Amino acid sequence: DQQVKQNSPSLSVQEGRISILNCDYTNSMFDYFLWYKKYPAEGPTFLISISSIKDKNEDGRFTVFLNKSAKHLSLHIVPSQPGDSAVYFCAATSPFNFGNEKLTFGTGTRLTIIP
């Protein structure tokens, strides 16, 4: 049962435009959400996160939006740059894991920025 879903396996965006990556979740116990970026032959690297008490968090070109009622979050990248081409994973965590800081991951979206 996939508790975190990224329904778009791939996305292509023109350089300079906005990239929007989407993520849906089913577990109401999730209270913290993260986005990770992964280049080939490297491990995932942390990009941005958001707590469930917020609906928006910004960090430079990256903004994450959270809609708790819809159980949906999105990552906006503006403007998109060629170096943003990577696989993006959405992840979530729950406070009820008894000390296990487990991240539940989506299946990833491969973003390609077209020069």
Place this chain on the structure above:
Amino acid sequence: EAQVTQNPRYLITVTGKKLTVTCSQNMNHEYMSWYRQDPGLGLRQIYYSMNVEVTDKGDVPEGYKVSRKEKRNFPLILESPSPNQTSLYFCASSLGVGRGTFFGQGTRLTVV
């Protein structure tokens, strides 16, 4: 430089031959874990450790063992590897979820 180091990066082995994937972190993190990444499934947690000598199962622990004798090291042991353990493995360490989880570069394991 803060990092999580895994070795080896690539490994091809035969069914039943015991192997160990090492993981070391230099950030003095108490929490460490192992994930595997498979197509269409994302990353799934195998085992985790909250501190030295404290380990527990994640979502997909079958066929794996771990140990945490020192804070910095968290090896993953496959006593009798099988082809369904062919996967990309990541070690991770963390000071706390809100402060970010750091991943190693990954170990691509093929069991034939």
